[in-house]
Amino acid sequence: MPAILQRRPWLLVAAVAATLVLGACSGFSERSRGVLSAVTPYKVEVVQGNFVSKEQVAALKPGMSRQQVREILGTSLLNDVFHANRWDYVFTIRRQGVDPQERRLTVFFNGELMDRFEGDEMPSEEEFVATLDTRRKSGKVPQLEATEEELKKYAPKDDKKADTTGTPAAPLPALPAAYPPLEAAR
DSSP: OOHHHHHOHHHHHHHHHHHHHHHHHHHHHHHHHHHHHHOOOOOOOEEEEOOOOHHHHHHOOTTOBHHHHHHHHOSOSEEETTEEEEEEEEEEEEETTEEEEEEEEEEEEETTEEEEEEEOOOOOHHHHHHHHOOSOOOSOOOOOOOOHHHHHHTOOOOTTSBOTTSOBOOOOOOOOSSOOOSSOOO
């Protein structure tokens, strides 16, 4: 045995412990690889920019003022100092289990009036909301029609007729001529 191990026996213990731990780790990773691959970490949903719908784009008309465009689309995400006559609307969304979406719309101005716009095909608000809904859809749609017999069960009853207990319906009390003030007088 080397002289250093005779003076410091804890080095021998540490070396043996390290060897055992490393051997256990390599065996653990091979056996548990299948289990750990099934577990995925949570990824945060990232939404950036302005969502612009097909309906908003349809409302844009050449000759609109900057304020009118801002009221329809909102404040642009990118304002370039070097391109003051151009507003860029960019929208990105990244969600777990769904392909990332990115849409762009660029509005060009001639002075204070909108000249033109160009960009990606925008979805309608309904289409966009449908892409966000990740709940499973059930195949069955409930029937929303009632038969004549079912409607007769819920037909309104005449106030002059007796109720189900056989007693005549009591008349409603008269409304007061004036209501008291909401706040007490000072």
